[in-house]
Amino acid sequence: MTEVRFNAVLFCDDVRRETTGKDILIGVYGGDILVNSFPQWLPLAIWAEIEAEKPGHHTLLFRLTYADNPPLNMKAEMNVSGEGPSGVSLPRLEVLVESEGVLALEVRRNNEEPWRELKRKQVRKRTSPVLPMGGHRPGEQ
Numbered sequence: 001m002t003e004v005r006f007n008a009v010l011f012c013d014d015v016r017r018e019t020t021g022k023d024i025l026i027g028v029y030g031g032d033i034l035v036n037s038f039p040q041w042l043p044l045a046i047w048a049e050i051e052a053e054k055p056g057h058h059t060l061l062f063r064l065t066y067a068d069n070p071p072l073n074m075k076a077e078m079n080v081s082g083e084g085p086s087g088v089s090l091p092r093l094e095v096l097v098e099s100e101g102v103l104a105l106e107v108r109r110n111n112e113e114p115w116r117e118l119k120r121k122q123v124r125k126r127t128s129p130v131l132p133m134g135g136h137r138p139g140e141q
């Protein structure tokens with residue numbers, strides 16, 4: 001894929017757009033995606049910074065895979081100005097995670113191209129309690 005380059009791809013809980021055009025990323029997964037138990041519905045939004053070699057209309061096909069589940073297919077139509085990188089987000093999803101596994105996002109321009117992986121995240125069950133800011137349990141110094 002040479003027409004559109006992905007500089008960054010982030011998985012998060014939600015993406016919102018300000019009236020100024022800036023994106024607000026909520027609950028960004030910096031490492032593995034940790035859940036308290038299985039099965040669980042996982043809110044998932046995907047944000048990417050892209051650059052296009054040529055300005056104009058671009059159509060991209062995305063596929064989200066998880067463990068042995070059938071893939072979720074999405075199509076994104078976007079207009080890129082060609083004035084540097086642009087932030088784009090895919091519609092928010094709810095993904096049922098029933099066991100530990102790998103969540104992977106792939107992209108291609110058309111059905112003739114092979115899928116190209118953009119991002120993968122391990123989904124695991126949390127093994128320790130979530131500590132408050134500062135890393136101490138309540139009452140500890």
